Amino acid sequence: MRYNPVNGKIIDELKTIVGETNVVLDPEKLAVYGRDEVSEADWQHRPEVVVKPESAEQIAAIMKLANREMVPVTPRGAGTGLSAGAVPMLGGIVLSVERMNKILELDRENLFMVVEPGVTTGEVQKTAREAGYLYAGDPCSADSSFIGGNVAENAGGNKAVKYGTTSRHVYGMEVVLPTGEITTLGGKCVKDVTGYDLVHLMTGSEGTLGIVTKVFLKLLPLPQYVADLLVPFDDMQKAINIVPVIMTHGGIIPTSVEFMDSLSIKAAEMYLNQKLPYSDAAAYVIIEVDGSSERQVEEDYETIGNLCLKNGGLEVFVADNKSTQDRIWKARKCYAEALRVISPVYCMEDIVVPTNRIPQALEEINRIAAKYAVKIPCAGHAGDGNIHATLLRENRDEQTWHEVKEKVLDEMYRAVYALGGNLSGEHGIGAKRKEALARFMDPVQLNMIRSIKKALDPNLILNPGKIVDVE
Numbered sequence: 001m002r003y004n005p006v007n008g009k010i011i012d013e014l015k016t017i018v019g020e021t022n023v024v025l026d027p028e029k030l031a032v033y034g035r036d037e038v039s040e041a042d043w044q045h046r047p048e049v050v051v052k053p054e055s056a057e058q059i060a061a062i063m064k065l066a067n068r069e070m071v072p073v074t075p076r077g078a079g080t081g082l083s084a085g086a087v088p089m090l091g092g093i094v095l096s097v098e099r100m101n102k103i104l105e106l107d108r109e110n111l112f113m114v115v116e117p118g119v120t121t122g123e124v125q126k127t128a129r130e131a132g133y134l135y136a137g138d139p140c141s142a143d144s145s146f147i148g149g150n151v152a153e154n155a156g157g158n159k160a161v162k163y164g165t166t167s168r169h170v171y172g173m174e175v176v177l178p179t180g181e182i183t184t185l186g187g188k189c190v191k192d193v194t195g196y197d198l199v200h201l202m203t204g205s206e207g208t209l210g211i212v213t214k215v216f217l218k219l220l221p222l223p224q225y226v227a228d229l230l231v232p233f234d235d236m237q238k239a240i241n242i243v244p245v246i247m248t249h250g251g252i253i254p255t256s257v258e259f260m261d262s263l264s265i266k267a268a269e270m271y272l273n274q275k276l277p278y279s280d281a282a283a284y285v286i287i288e289v290d291g292s293s294e295r296q297v298e299e300d301y302e303t304i305g306n307l308c309l310k311n312g313g314l315e316v317f318v319a320d321n322k323s324t325q326d327r328i329w330k331a332r333k334c335y336a337e338a339l340r341v342i343s344p345v346y347c348m349e350d351i352v353v354p355t356n357r358i359p360q361a362l363e364e365i366n367r368i369a370a371k372y373a374v375k376i377p378c379a380g381h382a383g384d385g386n387i388h389a390t391l392l393r394e395n396r397d398e399q400t401w402h403e404v405k406e407k408v409l410d411e412m413y414r415a416v417y418a419l420g421g422n423l424s425g426e427h428g429i430g431a432k433r434k435e436a437l438a439r440f441m442d443p444v445q446l447n448m449i450r451s452i453k454k455a456l457d458p459n460l461i462l463n464p465g466k467i468v469d470v471e
């Protein structure tokens with residue numbers, strides 16, 4: 001597809017649509033919108049212009065203009081993505097929803113919240129909590145990521161074991177289609193099988209099928225009691241073997257089961273500049289349980305704690321108040337930032353396997369790391385089979401890094417597919433994993449994705465160069 005550059009006439013029209021102050025042309029400011037949290041320069045590209053609309057109508061007008069002028073548009077939330085999904089790889093317009101940051105409604109009778117896409121996930125959680133409810137979406141980036149970005153990525157996170165990923169909390173959305181039409185899919189109905197499930201087609205479509213302008217989110221009663229366990233192990237395999245044991249034991253569904261390997265623990269300790277308990281351990285497992293009865297929560301964490309001790313846990317630290325819980329989660333949540341201190345350039349992978357295959361997946365990753373002499377610290381959402389495996393570049397020169405990285409990724413993906421897994425559990429494909437997807441996904445499914453994309457975006461205007469190549 002050939003796209004046109006953004007010319008002066010287009011800029012003038014954009015200024016008319018969103019107002020002059022909401023059109024960014026300053027090269028330094030544009031550079032900020034030319035990257036997300038992927039650290040490698042290959043996945044950065046400066047937009048020609050950034051626009052900051054404040055309504056679905058303004059976005060519709062921008063999309064109509066972009067179709068007429070054949071200019072690509074890349075939607076952007078907070079830019080915390082880990083797959084270069086919000087990076088305008090082919091230039092054109094970046095459409096930032098940062099000004100669409102209002103909480104529109106909290107409906108106590110139907111247990112719903114209606115929010116604009118530029119509200120941070122943390123603000124959604126806090127608003128729900130203060131009203132006595134739980135919004136159960138909880139990516140580690142919650143303090144900064146936007147809810148629209150969570151919907152576009154079908155973000156997972158720390159509570160997915162019990163409550164599911166973002167799609168489980170999204171019952172409807174207003175969306176601007178690539179052609180500039182505005183429509184509302186779903187809404188506040190808990191059940192709805194009226195036609196295809198378009199809400200969940202949009203959820204996880206990574207900004208390639210529509211721009212989310214309003215989201216209807218499900219609320220739950222706020223669990224009154226929460227406890228976290230931090231369990232160090234002296235052996236990685238023992239630690240990770242505990243995951244299927246916990247998941248299959250006596251009907252307890254923990255809220256979270258997370259893990260960190262020794263490199264990740266050390267990195268967190270260095271980054272936080274504070275001594276962590278048993279920081280020489282080979283691995284940490286972090287388990288959260290919640291519920292409405294204090295006794296039940298206590299029974300659950302005692303059962304799980306005993307299981308851990310019987311299966312090689314060195315000790316069980318129980319955190320049942322906010323300040324000790326925050327200390328535990330700080331260590332787990334700083335994983336990405338902490339690794340950046342060791343190696344500013346890295347490649348974070350997000351593989352997913354059936355939960356009972358995590359031990360083998362980690363064995364494979366360690367084998368590959370040793371074979372190519374690359375450090376690959378691992379941490380992640382063990383309870384849902386999702387491992388973040390991060391290849392550190394350290395002192396390698398550019399060419400060696402590329403060569404080694406490609407070999408490691410290829411071998412790692414093959415191992416994951418052999419275990420019945422997949423490329424990405426929650427960070428998505430974006431631009432970064434597009435080539436790998438073309439190699440590993442069933443061609444029938446790739447063609448389904450291409451057909452859907454072409455049907456909704458005939459000019460391939462919205463977020464081109466992501467997930468699949470269409471032409």
Ligand SMILES: Cc1cc2nc3c(=O)[nH]c(=O)nc-3n(C[C@H](O)[C@H](O)[C@H](O)COP(=O)(O)OP(=O)(O)OC[C@H]3O[C@@H](n4cnc5c(N)ncnc54)[C@H](O)[C@@H]3O)c2cc1C
Nearest residue numbers: 077078079080081085140141146148149152155156207212
């Ligand atoms: C430290 C750290 C921890 C993280 N932890 C987690 C985690 O636990 N779980 C997890 O799932 N992810 C995690 N992530 C990844 C990231 O935060 C999520 O993918 C998040 O959902 C991205 O939201 P965002 O607003 O930053 O989106 P962006 O990065 O701005 O965009 C992501 C994608 O969504 C599209 N998009 C954004 N807004 C819209 C919209 N309104 N309409 C349509 N498309 C849109 C973009 O085009 C792009 O394709 C983490 C990232 C970091 C840096």
